[in-house]
Amino acid sequence: MSTLQKIAELEAEYAKTQKNKATNYHLGLIKAKLAKLRRELIEPSGGGGGKGGEGFDVAKSGDTRVGLVGFPSVGKSTLLTKLTGTFSEAASYEFTTLTAIPGTLHYRGARIQVVDLPGIIEGAKDGKGRGRQVISAARTCNIILVVLDVAKPATHKILIERELDGFGIRLNQEPPRIMFRKKDKGGINFQAFVPQTTLDAEAVTAICREYKIHNADVHLRCDATVDQIIDVVEGNRKYMPAVYVLNKIDQISIEELDIISRLPHCVPISAQHGWNLDELIDKVWDECKMIRIYTKPKGQIPDYTAPVILHSHHPSVEDFCNRIHRTLISSFKYAWVWGSSVKHQPQRVGKEHILADEDVVQVVKKSG
Ligand SMILES: Nc1nc2c(ncn2[C@@H]2O[C@H](COP(=O)(O)OP(=O)(O)OP(=O)(O)O)[C@@H](O)[C@H]2O)c(=O)[nH]1
Numbered sequence: 001m002s003t004l005q006k007i008a009e010l011e012a013e014y015a016k017t018q019k020n021k022a023t024n025y026h027l028g029l030i031k032a033k034l035a036k037l038r039r040e041l042i043e044p045s046g047g048g049g050g051k052g053g054e055g056f057d058v059a060k061s062g063d064t065r066v067g068l069v070g071f072p073s074v075g076k077s078t079l080l081t082k083l084t085g086t087f088s089e090a091a092s093y094e095f096t097t098l099t100a101i102p103g104t105l106h107y108r109g110a111r112i113q114v115v116d117l118p119g120i121i122e123g124a125k126d127g128k129g130r131g132r133q134v135i136s137a138a139r140t141c142n143i144i145l146v147v148l149d150v151a152k153p154a155t156h157k158i159l160i161e162r163e164l165d166g167f168g169i170r171l172n173q174e175p176p177r178i179m180f181r182k183k184d185k186g187g188i189n190f191q192a193f194v195p196q197t198t199l200d201a202e203a204v205t206a207i208c209r210e211y212k213i214h215n216a217d218v219h220l221r222c223d224a225t226v227d228q229i230i231d232v233v234e235g236n237r238k239y240m241p242a243v244y245v246l247n248k249i250d251q252i253s254i255e256e257l258d259i260i261s262r263l264p265h266c267v268p269i270s271a272q273h274g275w276n277l278d279e280l281i282d283k284v285w286d287e288c289k290m291i292r293i294y295t296k297p298k299g300q301i302p303d304y305t306a307p308v309i310l311h312s313h314h315p316s317v318e319d320f321c322n323r324i325h326r327t328l329i330s331s332f333k334y335a336w337v338w339g340s341s342v343k344h345q346p347q348r349v350g351k352e353h354i355l356a357d358e359d360v361v362q363v364v365k366k367s368g
């Protein structure tokens with residue numbers, strides 16, 4: 001039986017099993033088995049079924065990478081062209097774009113790489129179309145713009161999320177507060193620090209056993225689900241911000257626009273007419289937590305044209321150093337900082353100091 005058939009069979013079994021406390025244990029095991037099979041699909045272990053597994057080769061450039069993901073003909077290529085000026089063919093037929101096409105958007109001194117991806121179809125996660133490549137490319141981005149046709153946003157949104165989810169991408173979710181650590185002996189040490197509605201020691205032990213893990217610490221600091229436990233055990237999940245771009249609003253009424261604009265994480269636009277693109281770019285900036293830090297070489301004025309971009313609302317001086325060069329921190333002595341994060345201008349700080357947007361930093365290295 002092929003992996004896809006096994007997946008279909010388990011999905012059918014899951015669907016027909018009643019969902020209640022008594023079957024929880026059994027359902028958890030089905031989910032773990034499914035997760036293992038899906039992983040085989042994503043990273044085929046040598047031989048058969050591996051073709052098309054690699055993502056598109058797009059040289060990473062710029063400070064932030066934005067991926068455009070969506071069904072065919074929703075307007076991804078039109079959006080890329082409008083945002084970056086890079087031409088990506090747009091046409092009224094489906095699957096116009098067949099490979100990843102990057103463009104660059106310059107905004108507030110940052111270089112934002114926008115990658116137009118081929119349209120994905122339902123079943124992409126199970127190897128249909130170029131879905132696997134599209135989704136692997138999506139994993140390399142800082143943020144995903146899920147582009148939706150405003151005429152059918154809700155159904156498409158769910159389908160796309162399901163495809164990405166099957167590939168280990170979790171949109172707009174925090175990693176679960178679960179500590180999981182494999183050990184050599186001692187069995188499964190299960191501790192729940194908050195009351196659990198669905199999980200208990202027995203269910204967690206069973207999932208671990210499914211993964212042939214017999215000794216581990218599992219500490220739950222959230223009301224965890226089976227899926228979250230599996231995510232932590234699998235370990236290769238990617239938690240990414242996403243914005244739902246509702247395109248083609250030129251096709252709907254003001255009343256309809258008013259309703260859809262209230263959806264969380266959504267930005268309504270018209271790529272063709274260039275409507276509301278500023279709000280979209282601002283949203284990307286916020287969701288990617290982009291902070292600009294200017295460098296000041298000793299005895300020179302700061303370079304305000306090329307900020308170092310950090311992706312954190314609370315970046316430390318150490319994060320800043322690591323962004324410049326991975327060895328810089330080992331020779332770090334202290335830094336002078338000008339800007340809103342310090343009281344005195346300049347102020348001498350250590351590597352733990354938290355920087356703010358548009359601070360100026362001068363690193364002083366140890367001598368010798
Ligand atoms: N009315 C309207 N049409 C749009 C808008 N944006 C794009 N289109 C049209 O929608 C069609 C598809 O646009 P594309 O940009 O090729 O869509 P795509 O998502 O890149 O499609 P694939 O590459 O096939 O996945 C084209 O005919 C565009 O002119 C918009 O804001 N409003």
Ligand SMILES: [Mg+2]
Pocket residue numbers: 076077078089090096097116117118119
């Ligand atoms: Mg396209």
